[in-house]
Amino acid sequence: MTDQTKSTTIPIHLTINGHNHELEVEPRVTLLDALRDRLDLTGTKKGCDQGQCGACTVHVDGQRVLSCLTLAAQVEGREITTIEGLAGEDGTLNAVQAAFLEQDAFQCGYCTPGQIMSAVACIREGHAGSDDEIREYMAGNLCRCGAYPHIVAAVRQAALEVAS
Amino acid sequence: MRDFSYVRADTLDAARQASALPGAMLLAGGTTLVDLAKCGVAEPDSLVDITHLKGLDAIKVDGNGAMIGALAKMSHVADHADIKSRFPAVSEALWQAASAQLRNMATIGGNLMQRTRCPYFRDPANFPACNKRSPGSGCSAIGGVTRGHAVLGTSDACIATYPGDLATALVAFDAVVHLGERQIAVDDFFLMPGATPDREHAIEPGEMITAISIPASASARRSTYLKIRDRQSYEFAAASAAVGIDFEDDGRTIRDLRVALGGVATKPWRAHAVEAALKGKVLDEDSVRAASLLAVEGAVDHGANHYKIELAPRVVARAILKTGAMA
Numbered sequence: 419m420t421d422q423t424k425s426t427t428i429p430i431h432l433t434i435n436g437h438n439h440e441l442e443v444e445p446r447v448t449l450l451d452a453l454r455d456r457l458d459l460t461g462t463k464k465g466c467d468q469g470q471c472g473a474c475t476v477h478v479d480g481q482r483v484l485s486c487l488t489l490a491a492q493v494e495g496r497e498i499t500t501i502e503g504l505a506g507e508d509g510t511l512n513a514v515q516a517a518f519l520e521q522d523a524f525q526c527g528y529c530t531p532g533q534i535m536s537a538v539a540c541i542r543e544g545h546a547g548s549d550d551e552i553r554e555y556m557a558g559n560l561c562r563c564g565a566y567p568h569i570v571a572a573v574r575q576a577a578l579e580v581a582s
Numbered sequence: 583m584r585d586f587s588y589v590r591a592d593t594l595d596a597a598r599q600a601s602a603l604p605g606a607m608l609l610a611g612g613t614t615l616v617d618l619a620k621c622g623v624a625e626p627d628s629l630v631d632i633t634h635l636k637g638l639d640a641i642k643v644d645g646n647g648a649m650i651g652a653l654a655k656m657s658h659v660a661d662h663a664d665i666k667s668r669f670p671a672v673s674e675a676l677w678q679a680a681s682a683q684l685r686n687m688a689t690i691g692g693n694l695m696q697r698t699r700c701p702y703f704r705d706p707a708n709f710p711a712c713n714k715r716s717p718g719s720g721c722s723a724i725g726g727v728t729r730g731h732a733v734l735g736t737s738d739a740c741i742a743t744y745p746g747d748l749a750t751a752l753v754a755f756d757a758v759v760h761l762g763e764r765q766i767a768v769d770d771f772f773l774m775p776g777a778t779p780d781r782e783h784a785i786e787p788g789e790m791i792t793a794i795s796i797p798a799s800a801s802a803r804r805s806t807y808l809k810i811r812d813r814q815s816y817e818f819a820a821a822s823a824a825v826g827i828d829f830e831d832d833g834r835t836i837r838d839l840r841v842a843l844g845g846v847a848t849k850p851w852r853a854h855a856v857e858a859a860l861k862g863k864v865l866d867e868d869s870v871r872a873a874s875l876l877a878v879e880g881a882v883d884h885g886a887n888h889y890k891i892e893l894a895p896r897v898v899a900r901a902i903l904k905t906g907a908m909a
Contacts, residue, residue: 428588445588445629448616469617472683481657481686487616488687491588492609492631540682543661557815558681 430494434459435503443490450474450485453500461501461531465560472559475532476500482539501531504538514538514576523572525563533559537573546577583619587628591635594762594790600630602788608632610653610692613684618697622706623715638792639689643668647798652691652760652791656748657682659690669796671754671805671824675747675844678809681816691791693748694759694771695783699818700742702726713739714779728884730818733891735848740779741884743845744772747809750844751824752794753852755802760793761785768794772849779848801826801838804908808901809844810893819845821894823877823901827865834864841898843877846890853877856898865906867899874899 427442434457441456450467453459453476465473467486474486477499504512514537517523524530536559540546545555552573553566561569589606591597601608605627609615618624632638638653643664650659659665660676680688688696702709702722711720723731723741732743749768757768771784785791796802805826811817822844828837839860841853859873874895881891 446583446585482683483687484683487612555682558683
C-alpha cells in the first residue's frame with residue numbers, strides 16, 4: 419500500500435502536455451479543478467461538472483476522458499494532454515483545430531476545447547468513418563449553441579486530412 | 583463534496599483489506615462514485631484507488647467463452663474483435679451506453695456497481711426521503727414524477743430503475759461475476775429491492791469484482807441489443823432488450839432463445855416467460871408479438887411510467903425479429 423494519508427492534502431506529480439508539475443491537493447480535487455485553479459490551464463472548461471456535457475474533455479494516456487469526474491490523484495504517472503498541448507511548439511494548429519476554424523464549428527466557443535479534444539481522439543480511435551458514426555461518437559460533447567452540423571463537418575474534414 | 587482520504591492500492595489483497603474498513607469505498611473509473619460524491623449521495627471516508635492495479639484489464643475469448651478482467655474499460659470491450667463477433671449484444675450494449683469519454687473511464691467491474699439514476703435518489707438536499715439512500719426514510723418517487731421509474735420488480739419501498747445496459751446483455755447469456763475465488767451468476771448478483779433497496783448487490787465488504795465471464799453459446803453469437811430512448815445517443819434506455827437466438831437446422835425453428843429487458847425493471851430482467859413461449863416454435867411475427875407481451879407479466883405502473891408497459895413488449899418483439907433476420 420502506498421500514498422496512504424490522513425492529512426488534508428497529498429503531494430502529487432502530474433505530467434501535463436509534456437511538462438512536470440508538483441502540487442499539493444486535497445484528495446477530492448478533480449483533475450479539472452487542478453488544471454484550472456492550480457495550474458492556470460483554463461482552456462479546459464467547466465460546464466456541468468457532473469460528467470454530462472463533455473466541456474472538460476482531456477486525454478489521459480491518449481484516451482479522451484472527463485476531467486471533472488477524474489480525481490487529480492488518480493492520474494499521477496499518466497500522460498495528460500489538454501487543449502493547450504495540442505498545437506505544435508511553433509504554434510501550428512492541430513488538423514482538428516484548423517478544421518474547426520475553417521468550418522466555423524462554434525458560436526460562443528465554450529464547448530469548443532472539449533469538442534476538439536474529443537474529436538482528435540474520435541479520429542484516432544477510427545470512429546469518424548461516416549457522419550452518423552461521428553454523431554454517435556461525439557455525442558458526449560454537448561453544444562448549447564447548436565453548432566452540430568458544422569462540428570460534424572469539421573470532424574469529417576480533419577479525419578480526411580489525418581488519413582491522407 | 584466532503585473530503586476523504588485517498589489510498590492507492592498496489593495489490594489486490596491490499597485493496598480488499600483497505601476497502602473492508604468502515605467508510606471505505608473502492609474507486610475505479612469514478613464515473614458513478616465521483617459524481618455521487620458531488621451530489622452528496624456518496625460520503626466515503628476513504629477511497630481505495632484500484633486503477634493502478636496490474637493485470638486486471640485483460641480480455642480473453644476462446645471456445646469456452648469470454649473472460650473479461652474487472653478493470654477492462656467499457657470502450658475496449660466494446661471494440662474487441664472477438665466480443666463483437668461472438669457476443670454482439672454485449673458489444674452493442676456497451677457502445678450504446680454513456681459517451682465515448684465515460685466508456686474510456688468506466689471499468690467493467692464498476693459498470694456492474696453503477697447506481698440508479700432515480701432523480702430523488704440523486705438529490706438528498708431536496709428529497710431526504712429515499713429508502714435506497716437512507717433505509718426507512720420513505721420513497722420520494724412514489725407519488726412523484728415517475729416517467730423514468732421501473733414497472734417490474736418494484737416494491738413498496740423503492741421503484742428505482744436499474745439503469746445499465748451491459749448487465750442486461752450479461753443476464754441474457756448467463757454471465758458470471760467473479761469475486762476472486764467466489765463466483766455468482768449475474769442474475770443473482772443483482773438483488774430485488776424488496777424491503778431493503780439499499781442493498782443492491784450480493785457483494786460483501788472486502789470483496790471485489792475481479793472478472794466477468796460469459797459462456798460461449800450459439801445464441802450469444804447471434805444476438806442483438808436494442809435500446810430505445812428519448813434521444814438517439816448518450817441517454818439511458820426508456821426500454822431495451824438483449825436478445826439471442828439459435829435456430830434448429832431448418833433455420834426457422836427456435837432451439838434456444840434469450841431475452842432480457844433493460845430500462846423498465848429494478849434489476850437486469852431476464853424474460854424467461856418469453857423464451858419458454860417461443861422455444862420449439864417457428865419464428866413468425868404474430869407469435870413473436872404475442873409472446874413478447876409476457877415480458878411485462880406482473881408489471882405495475884406509477885402513473886407517468888405506464889408507457890413502459892406498452893413499450894417494452896414492442897422493443898422485445900422488434901429485437902427478436904431483428905435477431906431472427908440476422909445473417
